Amino acid sequence: METAVGLFSDVSGGYFLPRLQGKLDVYRAGIATHSVDSEKLGMLEEDLLALKYPSKENIAAVLENYHTESKIDRDKPFILEEHMGKINSCFSANTVGQIIENLQQDGSSFAPLLILVIFLFLPHLQLLPPLKS
Helix, strand or coil: CHHHHCCCCCCCHHHHHHHCCCCCCCCCCCCCCCCCCHHHHHHHHHHHHCCCCCCHHHHHHHHHHHCCCCCCCCCCCCCCHHHHHHHHHHHCCCCHHHHHHHHHHHCCCCHHHHHHHHHHHCHHHHHCCCCCC
16 A cells, blocks of 8 residues: 555565465565575574675575575475466566556456556556556
């Protein structure tokens, strides 16, 4: 709803991340860049603070050393796996207008609902040219 009043803070991540239902694997969903077991977070913090020259590369190397797939979800299938083809084909466009066109062409039952949500939360899209019927 922030977009309805013109606020584009952190793309609502501060709102939706703590409210994700179930056990969505945020690493495999592309929301997180690394996964670290919670019992190792203290060591990770110490190693990051101990960097003499905290460059992008050095930080990435430390994160990569700690990066592991969660033990809890290791043997579980990715919850969105069966939908990834459709998600990628609809949302891998360069503009919101192209995403809407992809959704219109998709023909699935969820596409019209997603188009409605896009228009509700991005009211400035009313400035776009009319969509094809």
